[in-house]
Amino acid sequence: MAVQPIRKPTRLEPWQDPGQTPYVRIEKVTKAFGDFVAVDDVSLSIYRGEFFALLGGSGSGKTTLLRMLAGFETPTEGKIFIDGVDMAGIPPYERPVNMMFQSYALFPHMTVEQNVAFGLKQDNVAKTEIRERVGAMLDLVQLGRFAKRKPHQLSGGQRQRVALARSLVKRPKLLLLDEPLGALDKRLREQTQFELVNIQEKLGVTFIVVTHDQEEAMTMSSRIAVMNHGVIAQTGTPTEIYEYPQSRFVAEFIGSVNMFEGRVVEDQSDHVLIRSEDAGCDLYINHAVAVPSGATVGVAVRPEKIALSKEPPAGADGRNVATGIVREIAYLGDVSIYLVELKTGKTVRVTAPNLVRRTEMPITWDDEVYLTWRPFAGVVLAQ
Amino acid sequence: MKRMGFLSWALWFGYAFLYVPIVLLIVYSFNESRLVTVWGGFSTKWYAELLHNDQLLSAAWLSLEVAAMSATVAVVLGTIAGLALARFGRFRGRTLFGGMITAPLVMPDVITGLSLLLLFVALEQLIGWPDGRGVTTITIAHTTFTMAYVAVIIQSRLVSLDESLEEAAMDLGARPAKVFFVITLPIIAPAIVSGWLLAFTLSLDDVVVASFVSGPGSTTLPMVIFSSVKFGISPQINALATLMVTVVSVGIFIASLIINRQERQKQRDEQMAVQGG
């Protein structure tokens, strides 16, 4: 996985604190375009100062949800509250919300300065104040010396920063970002991710960002809502989403995962035992599940949580141990990916860090290997 | 590479087909002889005669007046219509509206002319307006069929214009009317200018509709040309044609030079932005 700066937990996070009132409240919102339901009965609470990501593939309804917050679409059903105010009937130009567009939507006939000043002019802010605030904003995004340029005279990264400055200069309570890094190349994107987080922390503005890129969502956000077919599949911190997916969709959408099918044979308060034809062994998981004994379930195990060895692992009791033959190896530099074909015919993906420099790999094609993982590695997912 | 040979031949044949008649027209306008096709030596006497043809000059003036007025009204109406088609989404009567906008593009002139004349006659009977036919009726008629062209130009410009520009302006606090005047209008200004020029040209070019809806004393230039051409060739018309072709070509040449230079400047800027990025 990529870099995951874990946010320092200084106090109780707002969503865990029952005393906090949410800043943005989306209540049972549905949006239909004709027969097509883009957003289906979505409820969400977002708190002040959050960096909240709406993550999903194309057609998942994430952009429609964002556009309803901005006021470009009206919900077919449900209500949206921002800072306690019902947004129904309030047009985009009267909402305390600004948006950064995917295409940046910079006005081509205006200079950088005029673009950034546009929003303040609409509010009849005094000229001297406009100049001051625009100047400060351009300094913040390090574009002070490009103030007189037109958008077509800027590079992609510079345009992105103008768009950000323009949407922040009005000091909105809430900033909506539609794929803010989508148009940048990979290197620039990584660098900009951290810049965005810094600016957000500095200004204390609540950010809601729409993205299809899971890495981007995990790096930047305090919480993520994973969307699929107009429905929210799961909401949680990046760690929760990755380590404790609540459904097969989330487990498979975020990162890669090995899914074993099995039947619950033992269900205790501190562990479950699942017999899996797929894995060819019993799967032992050290937490209880709320499914009846005998139920068929899936067990998700992340590739990096599986260890490979040529020798049988010491002290193994046959649980969480599978055997197979290495079929493919992909060397990525920092890690290698192994595709192992189990005796049962199932192919399992394993990633292992390349800890030492070696020209000759310890495990190679057609080796017979043991796959092991710890009791906490598996996540049980009901059908 | 044989194919390319055929294609360039076809291209040159096409251009020859388009331009040889015009070139011949210009050459014979400097012909001394009244018999247009027999070369009688170089002369500019037809131009001098043209300048003293009062009927023709007043018709030309009337035509310019009508063209300027109808093009201006057509641009206003056509821009609104194009905006409605491109931006208002589905509204009641959209199909009818879209139909009424595009139909004049292909409607035969004789039908447009006849139907408008009958309307004017009926209106005059009913409410006493328009009182007789003349500049007003020609202008209305020309506005009606040229606004369709303007609407199509504006619509296609707006369809290719990123709608989030207008949304961004609204998001930053501008009301819809302001968004139109401050954002949309400046960006589509070139399309509006070309719409106006097209409407102007079409109006200046029309003989059939004008023949139906004009009245005594309001003869447009194409009507004069038409009647004199019907009686055979006249070297004065050659001279007039040469003048019109020259004016149009020079205008278009200058316009394309300006556009070209802007385009090149823009490309240079973009290149610099990428390199300096």
Place this chain on the structure above:
Amino acid sequence: MINRLRRIGLWGRGAVLAVPFLWLLLFFLVPFLIVFGISLSESVIAQPPYAPLVQWLVDEDAGTTKLQLLLNLSNYLRLGGDDLYVLAYLNSVKIALITTVFCLLIGYPMAYAIARAEPAKRGPLMMLVVLPFWTSFLIRIYAWIGILKANGVIDNLLRWTGLTTEPFELLYSDWAVYIGMTYCYLPFMVLPLYATLEKMDPTLLEAAADLGCRPWKAFLTVTLPLSLPGIIAGSLLVFIPSVGEFVTPELLGGPDTLMIGRVLWNEFFANRDWPVASAVAIALLLFLVVPIMIFQHVQGREAEAGR
């Protein structure tokens, strides 16, 4: 409350939209209804020269007035019964079709050549195609008179080369009309063709060649089908106005070059028979409804695709 603003927004839009909408209603749609009405009335010698459709009949004895609607189909019956009209319609369609085919034959290679020229050259080359369109239509027709007439450019050329000795006149014939109309409508064919051909990805042809397709076959199986929308749009743009064309057959055609536009003109100006002229117009319109609807459909789809 919820919809208050929406309603205001819609009201504002409606007010803006109303101006062109009403204009078109009054000056485009209503006139057709009037034409239709008059096509059902009787020709009289009066000012205006048609009998009113609706009349108040005053019954003196009963002291009442009645509204009487007079409709007569005789104008349409005349259209169907008289060979002149039927022939004129058929001939118009024939001439329009031939014109369309000529425009396609000359225009397609031009559009294709321009679309495959270097990008920097395409603009000026297209400009050269459109330029004549900006000069007067009448003058362009007029230019052909000098070329086609006896003792004109072509005649002189033929006699100078010794191919003919007799005076050779193309003017005042159907051929002159084909040439003149093809000349005038050519840009309308090239523009939509160029638009579709230019959008076409050139690597498609490279892919076809790579897969073993010979150039002419690649053209037939790849380029031609992909440019079909342009062919349809261009053909309709030429065909529809050609059917109702008046100026070209009037100036270049012979007295026997029957076209429906000329018939309408003559009924109206020479015979002052407004009801028959109206019936001719309505019949012509019915003739064109199907192609016009196809054109609008194509146009609408293009606009959607551009989105």
